Amino acid sequence: MSAPSFPRSERNKVRRLHERGSYDRDAVYRILDAGLIAHVGYIIDGQPYVTPTCHWREGDRLFWHGSAASRMLRAVKQGVPACVTVTLLDGLVMARSGFHHSINYRSVMAFGQAHAVEDGKAKRAALEAFVERVAPGRWATLRPVTAKEMKATTVVAMTIDEASAKVRVGPPKDDAEDYDAVAVWAGVVPLRTVGGPPVDDGRLLPGVALPAWAIDYDIEVYRHRS
């Protein structure tokens, strides 16, 4: 049984506006699960790289995948330190002064060391979990993965050693004297990533219907349940 919070260290401590920060596992997991894209930070020869990739989660482990030839995957699967950041943009916060403008967001920085998932069964199960998170019920309807495809795919898992969440919600907070002095619109412009009408590829077999998950797509509806 994991502790309900991640340990705090110099690495994951929320320094700026620490009232926005959280080390609570559930808070961290909710944000990770609500994002489709993670940005993975790693180092090669002293140079930082940040690669976007789709991620998924099981318990305290983050997964991502790609080609066996990927530079990013070859680098991170060797167990070097990685930082995985997931950011959800929720709105523009428009204040009466430039200084108090902000963004409503949810973000997580997670730290750990990734390793390749080598076991064939575990790798297949991980890929299934990925497809199912994005499109529930889809895995069983697909042409099965071949051995060649499995070989060409690297899956990595990173146990989250430390993580922190940072969240801003709500209206702008202006200086007291500005409310009555500045005649400008102030408030929040909500932002959200939404699915548009699905476009089939024109080669569907007769009788194939649009699946329910694809309509008004919203990854936050399909968040992982574990």
Added chain:
Amino acid sequence: MSAPSFPRSERNKVRRLHERGSYDRDAVYRILDAGLIAHVGYIIDGQPYVTPTCHWREGDRLFWHGSAASRMLRAVKQGVPACVTVTLLDGLVMARSGFHHSINYRSVMAFGQAHAVEDGKAKRAALEAFVERVAPGRWATLRPVTAKEMKATTVVAMTIDEASAKVRVGPPKDDAEDYDAVAVWAGVVPLRTVGGPPVDDGRLLPGVALPAWAIDYDIEVYRHRS
């Protein structure tokens, strides 16, 4: 006058699916300008960090800002190597096999070394450019920035030494034999970040109207013009 393409090196070379890659400055700039959020990668004591932040661009320079107390800004403004990645998620690409599922996206990785913008005039101009990029016409309507606020704010600029863009568009590409064999929906679920109805903060002065830019907000409409 800059060359129309960024130089290619081991650092920015697009390795995987290189037909999706581009070193063209205009292609890179269009993607940078279409994103509100960048993920900045940097190293402290051998540990990579990835911090999300709002960015903006003037010519071949990327800017971002934050509190003078920010760990990220204190780290990067010393001219250490940084990697700034901007990713736009354009759609889910659903194929007939798990292997050929993909994402439509536009992304840029930009490399350089950031430094603090110390000159007061340049710093103020940079902040104005930032506000104007997000909300055209807004800067002049705000309460002016104070000296204290300027002091509390760090602005950094990074000349882009190298960059590459990577883009995927279009439908899934399935194996030839799967088209007639797999009865599953295949195509693209488009994704887009859109603005919802603006919510004012309930303290507007009489006669203050909702600005045009806030309606059906779309950062891609307000992309920077330089």
